[in-house]
Amino acid sequence: MLKKKFYLISRLVSGLGNSLYGLVFIWWLQTQTESSFIVGIVNAIFSTTAALSIFYGPIIDSHSYKKTSIVAMIWQVGxxxxxxxTITFFAHNYLWAILIAGTLSLCDEFFDPADRAILKGTLTKENEMTSMIAQINIVDQVVQIGGIALSGALLAFLTSGQIIFICACLSLLGLILLLVALDQVSSQDHEQVKKVSHTVTLANYWQQVISGYQYVRANSFLQRYFWSSLLFSFASPALILLLPRIAQKSGRPALYSTFYLFLMAGFILGALLAGKMNADTRIMAFSWILSVVPLILMLFFMTNMIAFVFLLFIFGIVTxxxxxxxxAKKQNVTENxxxxxxLTTMRTGTEIGGPIASIVAGALLDRVGQQELIIVCVILIILGGINLLLVKPAD
Structure with a gap:
């Protein structure tokens, strides 16, 4: 059985390392190259590895989930x-650092689906799954806040290389805790590997990639959620670009971090509330639609930063x-x-709009303005919520 406390502590420790790494590496790259274009390319690389998740699913499904998660963590540590x-001794050759960072971004794309599949195999009750997902989301948001706060403090008296070394040590500790957490979890994932004894080959690989999408299409909830997530994948990056723009326009750069802190605080409170709920499609759809209310109100409070921050907090809760x-629902309705x-097919739907939306949103902000961008996001989110309301009750 999964040792939940060790599992959550492992996620907290390794997540803090990942959060620190993401912020500090971008900072190092910006100062090393003094090129926003190169930083943009690296961000696009990270987005692309996530958007291509659909192609990793067959490989993950053909191996033990436990072994896959552990091997992915070992690669991450190494x-x-x-x-x-590389950063410490070969800082002048930043291309090697980018190559390593791009490979590193793949580790999460293999770890996360395997990790969630382990939860499905060890948590048998629906409400138990929702509660665990809520706890994971709380941990993830806490480490994001911790990473933001800690990175600024550490950069004041440590080099980027030294901080990334700390990240590596945190990843190593997270790996050790993960091994303890999964010690009593069967490496056969409840006989799943024996039942699905296929091997990924070039002959059947594409068929298995397509089978994931076919499975999604055959289930009313998964199909609707995929398209709603796709719409949201265009809205989310646009909203992220909006925050620094508003902070810059207000002439108070400190607002940028304040925006994120309140947004993440909303995420944490929302996860706490969701942990007490059933994974009901109607509740999900109505909360999806209700998330546009604070966005619409933002249109009238663009210069009132107290109200704007409060609305961000509310948006974080409902989202x-x-x-x-x-x-939780995705895992409950999917066969092991x-x-x-x-999960990788759904992640592709969640991430595929990122690179395109970032470019389009940037152009919109430069040409039309903040209000118009918010209106576009509101439309996309409402369409996604309405789409979820059409899920057949049987699913």
Whole structure:
């Protein structure tokens, strides 16, 4: 059985390392190259590895979920230590650092689906799954806040290489705790590997990739959630670009971090509330639609930063509720042997709009303005919520 306390502590420790790494590496790259274009390319690389998740599912499903999650963590630890050495001793050759960082971004794309599949195999009750997903979301948001606060403090008296070394040590500690947490979890994932004894080959690989999407299409909830997530994937990056723009326009740069802190605080409270709810599609759809209310109100409070921050907090609460319920529902309605392929297919839907939306949103902000961008996001989110209301009750 899964040792939940060790599992959550492992996620907290390794998540803090990942949060620190993401912020500090971008900072190092910006100061090393003095090129926003190169930083943009690296961000696009990270987005692309996530958007291509659908192609990783067959590989994950053909192996033990436990072994896949552990191997992905081992690679993450090794690559982070390698990145530390590269930044410390070969800082002038930043292309090697980018290559390592791009490879490193793949580790999460293999770890997360396998990790969620382990939860599906060890948590048998629906409400137990929702509660665990809520706890994971709380931990993830806490480490994001911790990473933001800690990175600024550490950069004041440590080099980027030294901080990334700390990240590597945190990843190593997270790996050790994960091994303890999964010690009593069967490496056969409840006989799943024996039942699905296929091997990924070039001959059947594409068929398995397509089978994940076919499974999603055959289930009313998964199909609707995929398209709603796709719409949201265009809205989310646009809203992220909006925050620094508003902070800059107000002439108070400190607002940028304040925006994020209140948004994440909303995510944490929303996850706490969602942990007490059932993964009901109607609740999910209505919370999805209700999340546009604070966005619409923002149109009238663009210069009132106290009200704007409060509305961000409310948006975080409602968005977190439908995210947690959606994550739990996806796992509850999916058969074990298809889980990784379904989760990676859904992740592709969640991430595919990122690179395009970032470019389009940037152009919109430069040409039309903040209010128009918010209106576009509101339309996309409402359409996604209405789409979820059309899920057939049987699913």
């Amino acid at each position: 690559l982070t230590f390698t990145l530390t050495a 977190s509720i439908h995210n947690v319920l959606g994550e 042997q298809y889980l990784a392929r379904v």
